[in-house]
Structure formats: structure tokens, C-alpha cells
Amino acid sequence: MLKKIATFLVLSCCFFLGQPFSSATADIRAHLAPEAIDIGAFFNGTKVYVSGDVSRDAEVVVRLSGMVHDVALKKKGKVLGLLWMNLDSITIHRVPNLYLVSISKALGSTIRTEPSQWEELGFGFAALKKEVKVSPAEAGSETIFREFVELKKSEGLYAIETDRVTYGEAASGSKSFEAVLQIPPRLTPGKYLVETFAVKDGIVSAKTTAELQVEQVGFPALIYRLAFEHGALYGVLATIIAIAAGLLMGVIFKGEKGAH
Amino acid sequence: MFWHLYLPIAGSSINVLLIFSLGILVGLLSGIFGVGGGFLMTPLLIMIGVPPTVAAASDSNQIVGASTSGTLAHYRLGNVDFKMGILLLIGGVIGGTVGVQIIKILRAVGNANFLIQITYVLMLGFVGSYMFWESLQALRKKKVAPEPAVAKESRYARMLSKLPWQTNFETSGVRLSVLMPLGLGVFVGILAAIMGVGGGFIMVPVMVYLLRMPMHVVVGTSLFQILFTCVNVTILQAYSNHTVDFVLALLLLLGSTLGAQFGAKISKKLGGDQLKILLASIVLLVMVKMLLSLLLTPDIMVAYKGGH
Incomplete structure (x- = not known):
């Protein structure tokens, strides 16, 4: 009994002292760098690295997913059998705003030959589909979801990237790994979840998770706050500055004309 | 390296240089033709990756x-x-308010978007072709002497002169009833509200053909x-x-205020009919x-809700 309590205490200490990310199942250890992204005025996308150790016969899959929200869409359809228009409204419930998966080159070629095995692991878009609800339900939800993924892919917000996980030399049963996540410029502030999985013999054998905090800082943060907290003032200021810029340009050009 | 903000x-x-050049281009167009340029800017911004609603709203900020x-x-x-x-503005505000209510009714009835888009395409086609044809005739006037439309036009002119509250519009050099610009303002306001565009494309032809204003004054007004x-x-x-x-x-208005100044100068150099034929070509495009x-x-069969 005493032994059990001691073990529990030691484990709890590990949990609370260490970053929740670096202390996880024995099969995988991972460290996230950076742990937060600041969006300043010159932000243009960035890279996030996940590095650590994993047992030597496992593959690493890193998944970054964003806040879950509902997306309102318009379905395109033909009117009079000729004209393409936005027709019915559809809502896709509980989809992440960002969904990036990084895997190694080797795993990439495996999933090309055996896609079903990949989907069973639950990292692909088809797996994502299971979490998601499309309403109204009768609207051919399989097709809708596929097209929605295409839309997100075209914006760089959904991606499964191969050759983004590399391994170091194996030593004493484990090997080091490094994974790269390419964060697109189109990034919304908020909390993101980074999950690192060890995959062995077609199943997930270990997993660690970490939070990635994204926030706007500096000038963008100032503008954002002004726009959302003092909308009317912001609108008035925006028009005044625009008018001032127009007048200023007019004055500059008048001066030039006077010189003739 | 490219500079991003x-x-x-x-x-x-977004790429600063790209946006600045877009601004100059649209500013030129508005200085030359007296249109806001939203028709060009909003889709281009959406293409770069700006959400449709943000593109349209920020564009109107830039047009200011x-x-x-x-x-100036x-x-x-x-x-x-x-x-x-x-007068056109007062009419436009009334028309805009009425137009928003009409959209609500249309939306409730259903299939409003279809009607709106078809009307818009047809109207652009009609206005563009008429303007193109008319100014082409005018440019060739030296060769083609007789004007077949004279009789019809004078009937319109007689009708205009019967309306009450006739006033002189010195800058435009026309004498018209106050009701004309007010009423046409309402009309354009309704259309602009329904179609979700600024209305420059409709307003310019209305001023040229229905209010008989000279093209250069039309652009400025x-x-x-x-x-x-x-x-x-x-x-x-x-x-x-x-x-x-x-x-x-x-970023946009840094370019567009500059472009508008050059545009106004170019506009002055071009003749009224040349201006009309160029604008007609853009409308047709x-x-x-x-x-x-x-x-x-379409490549992708769904789109985010909220765009035009």
C-alpha cells in the first residue's frame, strides 16, 4: 500500500514539476519549441519544432489542431442546368480551424500503398470526418466534407506533410527524432494542441500532448482590440485617417502644380 | 526580400508591395472614370487570402x-x-435604406442570389454595350452625319422639361427638375444595396445618359x-x-490616393467619348x-458564407 502511494506521489511530482509535454508515457518523450507564437506586425508564418526520443522501432506522427468551431458554408450548385451559384447553406459542426500533420518520408510511402491502415490510426481527414457533424444531415455530407477539406487545403490550413519527421541514430532501444510543423501566415490567435504519437505495428503505442499559445502582440494587438472593443471609434478614426491621407495627397500635388 | 505585414x-x-501596387491601379481607375474600383479590388483581395467580408469592408475604407x-x-x-x-446623395441614402428592406424580402422568398446575380450581369451587359456603341458612333460622327436617335431623345427631353421644380445646374450646364437627380439617386441606391456594390458602374451611365451631364463633370461628381x-x-x-x-x-490607400491624382490628370487629357468607350470596355470585361x-x-464545390 505504502509503495503504491509513494509511486503515485512520485508520478504526481513528475507531472506537476515537469512540463506536461516532456513527461509522458515512457515510450515517447517530446519537447516543443517554441511553446508560444507571438504575432507581431511582421509575422509571416513560422516553424514549430517537436524533438525528443522514441523507441527505435516506432514511427512518430505530430499533429497540430486548432480550436474547434462551426463553419457556415454555401454549397455550389447548378441553376437551370447552366449557371453555377452558391445555393444551400450548410453548417459543418466541430471542425478545427487548423489541422496540420507531419510524418516521416517512410511513413508517407506506407500510407500511399495502404491508405486504409493510415485512416485506422485516426490521423487522416477521413478520421477527422468522424468527429464532425454536417447539418442539414441529408445534404450529402461525405462530398461536402471532402470539398470543405479541399477549401481548407487551398488556404494552407489543413495539410498532411510527409518528410517532416526525421530520426537520429538509434541507441539503447530508443532513437531521437525531430518534427517540423510549418505554421501558415493565416493564423488566428488562441490555444492550439500539439500531439505527438508513437506508432508501432499499426497502432498508437504512446502519445504526449502540449499546448501552443498563439497571440497577437504589439501593433496588430492594438488594432484588434480597438476594432472589437471600440468599433464605432475605430470606424470613425479609420475614415478620418483615410480622408486626411486623400487631402494630404491633394495638397502635395497642388504644390507640384504651382511650380509650373 | 519581400516585405510582409x-x-x-x-x-x-500580406505582401506590402503587392498591396501598394493594387492601390495605385485602383486609384488610377477611380480618378479616370469616377468609379470606386471595388469590383476589381474585392475579388483580388479575396484571391490573396483576405476573407470576403474583410476585403469588402476594408476596400470601402480605402475608397474613402x-x-x-x-x-479634390x-x-x-x-x-x-x-x-x-x-441631390443624388440624398436620393442614394433613401434608396439604400429601401434596398436593404427589399433584400430581406427577397431572401425570405428564396433564390434571391440567383435573381441578383442574373440582373447584375444583364445590366452590366446592357449598359456596357450601349455605352460602347454610343461612344463609338460619336467618335465616328465626322463620317456618319445623321443621328437616328434624335427624335426619341427629344421626346425624353420634352418629358424632362414638364417636371416641376426646374433648376439650373451651372457646373454641369444643364437645366433639370430637382426630382430627376433625387429619383435617380433612389433608384441607384436601391440597386447598389441589393447588389452589394458601390454603384459607380450604374451611377456614371445614369448621369451621362439620363441627367445629360458632360462626362468630365460626371467623373468628379x-x-x-x-x-x-x-x-x-x-x-x-x-x-x-x-x-x-x-x-x-x-496600405491600399497609400497607393490609391496617389493613383487618383494621376487618374484625374489622365481623365482631363482624354475626350469624353474616349473616356466612355474605355469605361464601357471595363464594364463589359x-x-x-x-x-x-x-x-x-468551380474547383471547390463549397464556399465560405458571407461573401457577395
């Missing part, structure tokens, strides 16, 4: 700057008819009016939808582009 409201980063610059430049050239502009419309839209959008990205608008987007199979 992050747009806080659009939630994406461009039309201030353009109005045209005012110095004696091309702004303030009396006419204010149209800009004067667009200025007020876009101030209104910008403040409303910022207040109720939070869709105005000021960083984006600022926009029409063809819209028609193609309706006819071609």
Missing part, C-alpha cells in the same frame, strides 16, 4: 481616401457639381458622391461587423468575368 483583422499576412484625393483633384479642374452630387457612401459603409461595417482591417486599408464564374465548373 500581418493584418490583424483579416488574420493573415482615394475618392477624397480624386474629388477634380474640384480643382472644375469637374465637381456639388448641387447635383448632394461621382467621386464626390462615392466618398460619402463609403464613409457611411466603413463606419457601419466597423461598428456592427468588425470587418474593417485598418492596416490593409492604410467585368460582365464577362462574372458570366464566366457563373458558367465554369
Whole structure:
């Protein structure tokens, strides 16, 4: 009994002292760098690295997913059998705003030959589909979801990237790994979840998770706050500055004309 | 290296030089033709990755700057008819309010988007072709002496002269009933509200053909009016939808205020009929582009809700 309590205490200490990310199942250890992204005025996308150790016969899959929200869409359809228009409204419930998966080159070629095995692991878009609800339900939800993924892919917000996980030399049963996540410029502030999985013999054998905090800082943060907290003032200021810029340009050009 | 800036409201980063050049291009167009340029700017911004609602709202913020610059430049050239502009504006505000209610009714009935887009394409096609044909005739006038439309036009002129409250519009050099600009302002306001565009494309032909204003005065007066419309839209959008990205608008208006000044100078150099034929070509191009987007199979079968 005493032994059990001691073990529990030691484990709890590990949990609370260490970053929740670096202390996880024995099969995988991972460290996230950076742990937060600041969006300043010159932000243009960035890279996030996940590095650590994993047992030597496992593959690493890193998944970054964003806040879950509902997306309102318009379905395109033909009117009079000729004209393409936005027709019915559809809502896709509980989809992440960002969904990036990084895997190694080797795993990439495996999933090309055996896609079903990949989907069973639950990292692909088809797996994502299971979490998601499309309403109204009768609207051919399989097709809708596929097209929605295409839309997100075209914006760089959904991606499964191969050759983004590399391994170091194996030593004493484990090997080091490094994974790269390419964060697109189109990034919304908020909390993101980074999950690192060890995959062995077609199943997930270990997993660690970490939070990635994204926030706007500096000038963008100032503008954002002004726009959302003092909308009317912001609108008035925006028009005044625009008018001032127009007048200023007019004055500059008048001066030039006077010189003739 | 390319220089990027992050747009806080659009939630994406953007190439500064690209946006600046886009601004110059649209400013030129508005200075030359007296149109806001939203027809060109909004889709281009969406293509770069700005959300549709943010693109439209920030564009109207930018047009405020461009039309201030353009109005000032045209005012110095004696091309702004303030009396006419204010009357059209009053009509436009009334029309805009009515138009918003009409959309609500149309939406409730269903299939409103279909009607709106088809009407828009047809109207652009009609106005563009008529303008093109008419100014082509005028340019060839030396060769083709007789004017077949004279009889019909004079009937329209007789009808105009029977309306009450006739006033002189000195800058435009026309004598008209106050009801004409007011009524046409309402008409354009309704259309603009329904179609979700600024209305420059409809307003310019209306001033040329129905109010008989000289083309150069039309350009200046149209800009004067667009200025007020876009101030209104910008403040409303910022207040109720939070869709105005000021960083984006600022970059755009740096270019467009500059472009508008050059545009006004180019406009002065061109003859009225040359201006009309060029504008008609642009209107027709926009029409063809819209028609193609309706006819071609889209790459992706869904779109985010909220765009035009």
C-alpha cells in the first residue's frame, strides 16, 4: 500500500514539476519549441519544432489542431442546368480551424500503398470526418466534407506533410527524432494542441500532448482590440485617417502644380 | 526580400508591395472614370487570402481616401457639381435604406442570389454595350452625319422639361427638375444595396445618359458622391461587423490616393467619348468575368458564407 502511494506521489511530482509535454508515457518523450507564437506586425508564418526520443522501432506522427468551431458554408450548385451559384447553406459542426500533420518520408510511402491502415490510426481527414457533424444531415455530407477539406487545403490550413519527421541514430532501444510543423501566415490567435504519437505495428503505442499559445502582440494587438472593443471609434478614426491621407495627397500635388 | 505585414483583422499576412501596387491601379481607375474600383479590388483581395467580408469592408475604407484625393483633384479642374452630387446623395441614402428592406424580402422568398446575380450581369451587359456603341458612333460622327436617335431623345427631353421644380445646374450646364437627380439617386441606391456594390458602374451611365451631364463633370461628381457612401459603409461595417482591417486599408490607400491624382490628370487629357468607350470596355470585361464564374465548373464545390 505504502509503495503504491509513494509511486503515485512520485508520478504526481513528475507531472506537476515537469512540463506536461516532456513527461509522458515512457515510450515517447517530446519537447516543443517554441511553446508560444507571438504575432507581431511582421509575422509571416513560422516553424514549430517537436524533438525528443522514441523507441527505435516506432514511427512518430505530430499533429497540430486548432480550436474547434462551426463553419457556415454555401454549397455550389447548378441553376437551370447552366449557371453555377452558391445555393444551400450548410453548417459543418466541430471542425478545427487548423489541422496540420507531419510524418516521416517512410511513413508517407506506407500510407500511399495502404491508405486504409493510415485512416485506422485516426490521423487522416477521413478520421477527422468522424468527429464532425454536417447539418442539414441529408445534404450529402461525405462530398461536402471532402470539398470543405479541399477549401481548407487551398488556404494552407489543413495539410498532411510527409518528410517532416526525421530520426537520429538509434541507441539503447530508443532513437531521437525531430518534427517540423510549418505554421501558415493565416493564423488566428488562441490555444492550439500539439500531439505527438508513437506508432508501432499499426497502432498508437504512446502519445504526449502540449499546448501552443498563439497571440497577437504589439501593433496588430492594438488594432484588434480597438476594432472589437471600440468599433464605432475605430470606424470613425479609420475614415478620418483615410480622408486626411486623400487631402494630404491633394495638397502635395497642388504644390507640384504651382511650380509650373 | 519581400516585405510582409500581418493584418490583424483579416488574420493573415500580406505582401506590402503587392498591396501598394493594387492601390495605385485602383486609384488610377477611380480618378479616370469616377468609379470606386471595388469590383476589381474585392475579388483580388479575396484571391490573396483576405476573407470576403474583410476585403469588402476594408476596400470601402480605402475608397474613402482615394475618392477624397480624386474629388479634390477634380474640384480643382472644375469637374465637381456639388448641387447635383448632394441631390443624388440624398436620393442614394433613401434608396439604400429601401434596398436593404427589399433584400430581406427577397431572401425570405428564396433564390434571391440567383435573381441578383442574373440582373447584375444583364445590366452590366446592357449598359456596357450601349455605352460602347454610343461612344463609338460619336467618335465616328465626322463620317456618319445623321443621328437616328434624335427624335426619341427629344421626346425624353420634352418629358424632362414638364417636371416641376426646374433648376439650373451651372457646373454641369444643364437645366433639370430637382426630382430627376433625387429619383435617380433612389433608384441607384436601391440597386447598389441589393447588389452589394458601390454603384459607380450604374451611377456614371445614369448621369451621362439620363441627367445629360458632360462626362468630365460626371467623373468628379461621382467621386464626390462615392466618398460619402463609403464613409457611411466603413463606419457601419466597423461598428456592427468588425470587418474593417485598418492596416490593409492604410496600405491600399497609400497607393490609391496617389493613383487618383494621376487618374484625374489622365481623365482631363482624354475626350469624353474616349473616356466612355474605355469605361464601357471595363464594364463589359467585368460582365464577362462574372458570366464566366457563373458558367465554369468551380474547383471547390463549397464556399465560405458571407461573401457577395
